[in-house]
Amino acid sequence: SGFKKKSPRQNPAVFRPGVRETENGSFQAKDSSTDVIIVGAGVAGSALAYTLGKDGRRVQVIERDLTEPDRIVGELLQPGGYLKLVELGLDDCVHEIDAQRVLGYALFKEGKNTKVSYPLENYNSDVAGRSFHNGRFIQRMREKAASLPQVQLEQGTVTSLIEEKGTVKGVRYKSNGEEHEAYAPLTIVCDGCFSNLRRSLCTPKVEVPSCFVGLVLDLENCHLPYPNHGHVVLADPSPILFYPISSTEIRCLVDVPGQKVPSIANGEMANYLKTVVAPQIPEQLRESFLMAIEKGSIRTMPNKSMPASPYPTPGALLMGDAFNMRHPLTGGGMTVALSDIVVLHNLLKPLRDLHDAPALCKYLESFYTLRKPVASTINTLAGALYKVFCASPDQAMKEMRQACFDYLSLGGVFSTGPVALLSGLNPRPLSLVLHFFAVAVYGVGRLLLPFPSPKRLWLGARLLSGALNIIFPIIKAEGIRQMFFPNTVPAYYRAPPS
Numbered sequence: 001s002g003f004k005k006k007s008p009r010q011n012p013a014v015f016r017p018g019v020r021e022t023e024n025g026s027f028q029a030k031d032s033s034t035d036v037i038i039v040g041a042g043v044a045g046s047a048l049a050y051t052l053g054k055d056g057r058r059v060q061v062i063e064r065d066l067t068e069p070d071r072i073v074g075e076l077l078q079p080g081g082y083l084k085l086v087e088l089g090l091d092d093c094v095h096e097i098d099a100q101r102v103l104g105y106a107l108f109k110e111g112k113n114t115k116v117s118y119p120l121e122n123y124n125s126d127v128a129g130r131s132f133h134n135g136r137f138i139q140r141m142r143e144k145a146a147s148l149p150q151v152q153l154e155q156g157t158v159t160s161l162i163e164e165k166g167t168v169k170g171v172r173y174k175s176n177g178e179e180h181e182a183y184a185p186l187t188i189v190c191d192g193c194f195s196n197l198r199r200s201l202c203t204p205k206v207e208v209p210s211c212f213v214g215l216v217l218d219l220e221n222c223h224l225p226y227p228n229h230g231h232v233v234l235a236d237p238s239p240i241l242f243y244p245i246s247s248t249e250i251r252c253l254v255d256v257p258g259q260k261v262p263s264i265a266n267g268e269m270a271n272y273l274k275t276v277v278a279p280q281i282p283e284q285l286r287e288s289f290l291m292a293i294e295k296g297s298i299r300t301m302p303n304k305s306m307p308a309s310p311y312p313t314p315g316a317l318l319m320g321d322a323f324n325m326r327h328p329l330t331g332g333g334m335t336v337a338l339s340d341i342v343v344l345h346n347l348l349k350p351l352r353d354l355h356d357a358p359a360l361c362k363y364l365e366s367f368y369t370l371r372k373p374v375a376s377t378i379n380t381l382a383g384a385l386y387k388v389f390c391a392s393p394d395q396a397m398k399e400m401r402q403a404c405f406d407y408l409s410l411g412g413v414f415s416t417g418p419v420a421l422l423s424g425l426n427p428r429p430l431s432l433v434l435h436f437f438a439v440a441v442y443g444v445g446r447l448l449l450p451f452p453s454p455k456r457l458w459l460g461a462r463l464l465s466g467a468l469n470i471i472f473p474i475i476k477a478e479g480i481r482q483m484f485f486p487n488t489v490p491a492y493y494r495a496p497p498s
């Protein structure tokens, strides 16, 4: 069939080792009993399928499109996320995809720049961030999951969850134009940021503070000022990012505040990029940036944030972006998703069977607290840094942004502390709050020295209250008790069902 002529990467059949092709060309399950259904084989779904399959669970993964994704998301994995890949046995998925090592960040502001390196001294030499084409990474993880005989990966679009008396029993899905049903004691929904299925499993409070506009720069025409580093330009009105995604390409993401971006079709976008953005980017990259605009392959994505607020539902769980999202400025989404998978895997490991849905649901309530140190640190930092890094007409916020840049430029613990939080290497909420307020105090201190004037005192007070206004709502949404006192939450101590 024409289907078989496609390359192995494009051919969905290679992802279906758990099914066999019958004479009439349809697929038949080798074994009808499934332990876990996973909806979506993106970053979260494919990593989860491999992890559960490796434990001997029979996993059915239903993915809308098994061809290699081509998108501008999930291209920089933090070192903390890489460590999670190692823990899950998936670190080889960053091999053979021309992934680039990332060693830290460079910050640019009004002609000045500073380098902030990840504190990697105490780790094996392979530990670093990685940047790559998201589709290549996902395809490697799908192949690896599907190589396990217990994992059946098939192409289909899940249309709804099958619920009986408040318990999810499985899913309805469409595949090859036909409707199907699949049943399992546990369904894990990983259908990503545009999730249609999350509605019955959580209270989605999605915010869209901005959009990213993506371009690819050709590395033949330019070089990154700091090779193997992410580059963050503190531009007006909001940040611009650059990082390598292969040995020949640099990804550029331009943040555009609000939910609407200039129209690509009528040329407004190209005009905006040329006139507003180009003059603000480092000189070494400008020519190549302008060439990328001329090439015309401009893509956009909404930047969403959504705190985790699940309704624990027997028989079902949410994971990945379907469950929790944060601003992608700090590239933390994949690290949170992989870290959640490690937590869930450890919880499920001692359980032989998953059939007692209410008992399993009660037991898994601890997941929501156990995930907090990593998830809440990365989420809070992403939200707070985005607000601090945006330009503001308010003088107090201008001072805060400058204080943040200068604080990170101090080096030592002032740069390694925050970057260890951002990279997922030191996921401690308390350390995050301390650094955040240290930046504010540093900003205020500079205003008051050598002599405080009433005007500067007032500005300092507004800076402090601005800092509080930024961080407090984010922490509140994360849950103060779960974030700072997780061991006082009763669900923390749930024992496995017998």
Ligand SMILES: Cc1cc2nc3c(=O)[nH]c(=O)nc-3n(C[C@H](O)[C@H](O)[C@H](O)COP(=O)(O)OP(=O)(O)OC[C@H]3O[C@@H](n4cnc5c(N)ncnc54)[C@H](O)[C@@H]3O)c2cc1C
Pocket: 039, 040, 041, 042, 043, 044, 045, 062, 063, 064, 065, 072, 073, 074, 075, 076, 077, 078, 156, 157, 158, 159, 190, 191, 192, 193, 195, 196, 212, 301, 302, 303, 304, 319, 320, 321, 322, 328, 330, 331, 332, 333, 334, 335, 337
């Ligand atoms: C602009 C942007 C840039 C980002 N950059 C980074 C970054 O540099 N680093 C980082 O760590 N994170 C980044 N993120 C976040 C990161 O992309 C996500 O956190 C990550 O992709 C989440 O993985 P996921 O598996 O939940 O979703 P996805 O990877 O999106 O996977 C969802 C999968 O579900 C499938 N699906 C959807 N609906 C159905 C259905 N009904 N039936 C069957 N299948 C379905 C989809 O086809 C897809 O394959 C970025 C996000 C954005 C928006």
